[in-house]
Amino acid sequence: MVSLGTALLGMGLSGCTSSSSLSGTAPHSTVSRDTAISLAKQVATSIGGRVYAIAPSGSMLPTLDAGSIVTVEKVTLEKLKRGDIVIYRNAAGLPVIHRLYEKHGDRWFVLGDNNTAIDRETVSAGNFLGRVCTIFYTSARDEGAGHASIAPQFTAVAGTP
Numbered sequence: 001m002v003s004l005g006t007a008l009l010g011m012g013l014s015g016c017t018s019s020s021s022l023s024g025t026a027p028h029s030t031v032s033r034d035t036a037i038s039l040a041k042q043v044a045t046s047i048g049g050r051v052y053a054i055a056p057s058g059s060m061l062p063t064l065d066a067g068s069i070v071t072v073e074k075v076t077l078e079k080l081k082r083g084d085i086v087i088y089r090n091a092a093g094l095p096v097i098h099r100l101y102e103k104h105g106d107r108w109f110v111l112g113d114n115n116t117a118i119d120r121e122t123v124s125a126g127n128f129l130g131r132v133c134t135i136f137y138t139s140a141r142d143e144g145a146g147h148a149s150i151a152p153q154f155t156a157v158a159g160t161p
Contacts, residue, residue: 059112
C-alpha cells in the first residue's frame with residue numbers, strides 16, 4: 001500500500017490545477033472524489049479528526065466547492081486566528097464551514113469567502129467543531145459530487161449568512 005505521504009505528494013504533483021479566483025470556481029485536480037475521501041480519512045485517523053464533504057451552496061467559492069473534501073482537526077478556540085477556515089454548528093444544528101473574520105471576546109464572527117455579510121451566528125466554545133487542516137480538490141464538480149461510493153463521515157454546509 002502506498003504511504004500517506006507518498007500519496008499526498010503524488011496527488012500534489014499530478015494533475016492539480018487551480019482556477020482564477022475571478023472565475024468563481026474552486027481549484028480542482030484529476031483525483032477522484034473516492035480517492036480524495038479515502039486520503040482524507042487517512043489524515044483524519046492520524047490526527048483524531050473528521051472528514052467533511054462540502055455541500056453545494058457557493059458561499060466558500062472560490063476556496064471550496066461541492067467537489068472539495070476537507071479534514072478537520074480538533075483545536076481549542078485559543079489556537080484560532082483570523083483567516084482560519086472552521087466548522088461550527090448553526091442554531092439548527094447543521095455544520096457550517098466559513099472563515100474566521102473577527103474576534104470579539106470569546107466569540108468569532110465568520111464570513112463565507114463568497115458572501116458580503118458576516119454570519120448572523122458567531123463561533124464559540126459551545127458550537128465550534130474544528131479547524132480545516134487539509135483540503136482535497138477533486139475532479140468532481142457540483143453536478144456529480146453527491147455520487148461517491150465511499151461516503152464521507154459528514155457533510156458541511158458552506159452556508160449563507
